Amino acid sequence: MNAPVDVSLFARAAKPITSYRRFWAHRFGPAPFLPMSRKEMDALGWDSCDVILVTGDAYVDHPSFGMAVVGRVLEAQGFRVGIIAQPDWHSADAFKALGKPNLFWGVTAGNMDSMINRYTADRKTRSDDAYTPGDVAGKRPDRAAIVYSQRCREAFKDVPIVLGGIEGSLRRIAHYDYWSEKVRHSIVLDSKCDLLLYGNAERAIVEIAHRLAAREPVADITDVRGTAFVRRSTPEGWFEIDSTSIDAPGRVEEHVNPYLTISDQAKAQGDTCAKEEGTGMPAVGAGAQPLQFVPNPRVKLKVPPRDRSVIRLPSYEAVKADPVLYAHANRVLHPETNPAMPARWCRRTANATSG
Numbered sequence: 001m002n003a004p005v006d007v008s009l010f011a012r013a014a015k016p017i018t019s020y021r022r023f024w025a026h027r028f029g030p031a032p033f034l035p036m037s038r039k040e041m042d043a044l045g046w047d048s049c050d051v052i053l054v055t056g057d058a059y060v061d062h063p064s065f066g067m068a069v070v071g072r073v074l075e076a077q078g079f080r081v082g083i084i085a086q087p088d089w090h091s092a093d094a095f096k097a098l099g100k101p102n103l104f105w106g107v108t109a110g111n112m113d114s115m116i117n118r119y120t121a122d123r124k125t126r127s128d129d130a131y132t133p134g135d136v137a138g139k140r141p142d143r144a145a146i147v148y149s150q151r152c153r154e155a156f157k158d159v160p161i162v163l164g165g166i167e168g169s170l171r172r173i174a175h176y177d178y179w180s181e182k183v184r185h186s187i188v189l190d191s192k193c194d195l196l197l198y199g200n201a202e203r204a205i206v207e208i209a210h211r212l213a214a215r216e217p218v219a220d221i222t223d224v225r226g227t228a229f230v231r232r233s234t235p236e237g238w239f240e241i242d243s244t245s246i247d248a249p250g251r252v253e254e255h256v257n258p259y260l261t262i263s264d265q266a267k268a269q270g271d272t273c274a275k276e277e278g279t280g281m282p283a284v285g286a287g288a289q290p291l292q293f294v295p296n297p298r299v300k301l302k303v304p305p306r307d308r309s310v311i312r313l314p315s316y317e318a319v320k321a322d323p324v325l326y327a328h329a330n331r332v333l334h335p336e337t338n339p340a341m342p343a344r345w346c347r348r349t350a351n352a353t354s355g
Helices: 024-028 038-044 066-076 114-118 144-155 165-170 187-191 202-213 262-270 272-276 316-321 323-337
Strands: 004-010 051-055 081-085 104-107 161-163 175-177 182-184 195-197 227-231 239-242 309-312 348-353
Touching: 051 066, 066 081, 066 202, 104 144, 104 202, 144 161, 144 165, 144 187, 161 187, 182 316, 187 227, 195 202, 316 323
Parallel strands: 051 081, 051 104, 104 161, 161 195, 239 309, 309 348
Antiparallel strands: 004 227, 004 348, 175 182, 195 227
């Protein structure tokens, strides 16, 4: 029987990015370009790279290319950053070009999802790639984040892998895959990365780099905002909350205007003309009294501490078999991830199973 695995996503207050003491390698100064070969490393006086970034895009030292931004941010912290752009993924040889990274691999598919980059909506192969010199297509594999992570592990298996980019952000829990028409595991499981960063991850990757440089094991880095990772059980002392207590699985009905009377609500439900005209609910009628909600003084809810709360989403098998639970899991995930949406706790977990 497969053992349960947690894909955990954690958030806490971020440390100011300028508050870290710079790593010792800052004495080398900024590089004209991030090195892409041993020859370029030798010209900079480097014997090794602290971080090696692998990307499915060409390397252009410009803010419109995500890995260029991440590389320069890490360089400003004093780390020696190399970059491997659009490597030949058929073997691990191209991933050994800069030697073994001292701290970690940083992996991304690039600015675009690799499947969208390579295929049209009707699954026809595209003839060009805007992020490749000469618009040449086919320079990155399907599901590049997974393939690159596998090759990095093959090249130097003991080096931590930190996965990011759009593929990591969109696929960090069980998700529907349009190309195979099935629900796939979290990309954390498929890529076997040590940490996944989602969203704007500059602060997170700087903190991770400094903690790894301080010889902290990557398995112990489980409290960085905007990260996802795998572990087999909820730690002792944590509070586990069933996701169905936050969002009831099932059809999502239109929100009822609390300022309508019962008769107005009944009228609104049958009034389709107003909806077709884009006006939504009809206005409150003359003399209508708004509903008043009074808390029950007998009900006293104990809210678990924010920093030790886990929301348990349905298992991978459950969301794969039931579209209602799939929708429920995503409804819970997004408000808990986006700070602009109402969120009750800061910790999210999703069940999956080990292969």
